[in-house]
Amino acid sequence: MEQKDMHEARTNPEFLAYLDDTETKARDTQDISKLYEVLDTLLVLDIDEQRVHSVYEEILKVSFDKIEDRLKDEKKLSLDDEDIYFIRSFYEHAIEKWSVSNFKGAKELFFILTQIVEDTVLLESLNVHLIATAKEYDMDIFYEEKVVHDYTPSEDKYGYFITHFKFDTKEYLDNNSDLLAEQFNLLKHLLS
Numbered sequence: 001m002e003q004k005d006m007h008e009a010r011t012n013p014e015f016l017a018y019l020d021d022t023e024t025k026a027r028d029t030q031d032i033s034k035l036y037e038v039l040d041t042l043l044v045l046d047i048d049e050q051r052v053h054s055v056y057e058e059i060l061k062v063s064f065d066k067i068e069d070r071l072k073d074e075k076k077l078s079l080d081d082e083d084i085y086f087i088r089s090f091y092e093h094a095i096e097k098w099s100v101s102n103f104k105g106a107k108e109l110f111f112i113l114t115q116i117v118e119d120t121v122l123l124e125s126l127n128v129h130l131i132a133t134a135k136e137y138d139m140d141i142f143y144e145e146k147v148v149h150d151y152t153p154s155e156d157k158y159g160y161f162i163t164h165f166k167f168d169t170k171e172y173l174d175n176n177s178d179l180l181a182e183q184f185n186l187l188k189h190l191l192s
Contacts, residue, residue: 010045023055030062032085063089067116071191076118079157087117088160094129098139107133111187124173125163131176134183 009015019041026034039055042048063086070077070086077083094109110130117123132142148164165172173180 006045010047027058030065032059032062032066032089033082035059035062036085036088059085059089060093067112070116071112075116077116078118079122084157084160087113087122091126091161095139098129098133101136101138103133103136107183108187108190111183112190115191121158121163122161124169125161127173127180128165128169129162130183131172131179134179 019038022034023038025031026038035055035058039052039059042052042055066086067077067090077087079087090109090113094106094113097109098106107130110126110133114123114126114130117126132139132146143162146165146167147162148166151164153159153163
């Protein structure tokens with residue numbers, strides 16, 4: 001979006017009213033896809049940082065509630081329908097924790113995701129993240145040294161996640177299987 005278009009959107013009363021209405025309805029119905037639509041729009045247009053945080057907090061609240069329900073029902077999440085938004089919010093929250101060196105918090109969120117996600121590609125990636133946070137790798141260094149930067153996912157559903165690394169994922173997971181087993185044992189209490 002060009003600067004001119006962004007300025008026009010930021011100052012268009014009809015568009016801003018639509019955005020307000022969408023946000024209100026999304027909050028009332030706990031529609032996570034609409035909440036993300038509002039959040040993404042606010043971020044692109046660089047509108048009101050406090051509002052961005054408020055919408056993000058609502059997304060996390062809705063997501064945590066829904067994922068808690070899934071854990072109780074022992075139902076897995078796929079990368080389809082609204083499930084992708086629940087996974088995305090948990091993943092983004094884990095990345096946020098990792099970025100401020102809250103390894104324990106990030107590791108716990110990645111672990112929970114490994115237990116509720118039903119997608120082989122993402123599951124392997126989440127296990128790589130879990131290993132990295134268990135080893136307390138600095139996120140920026142890990143990203144710079146271990147992640148393929150110029151990769152475009154073959155499917156849009158992977159666009160929100162880091163799934164391609166500068167090493168063979170299966171081999172990396174095999175080489176770290178003892179650490180993963182240890183972490184799973186230490187963190188399994190989170191599922192009760």
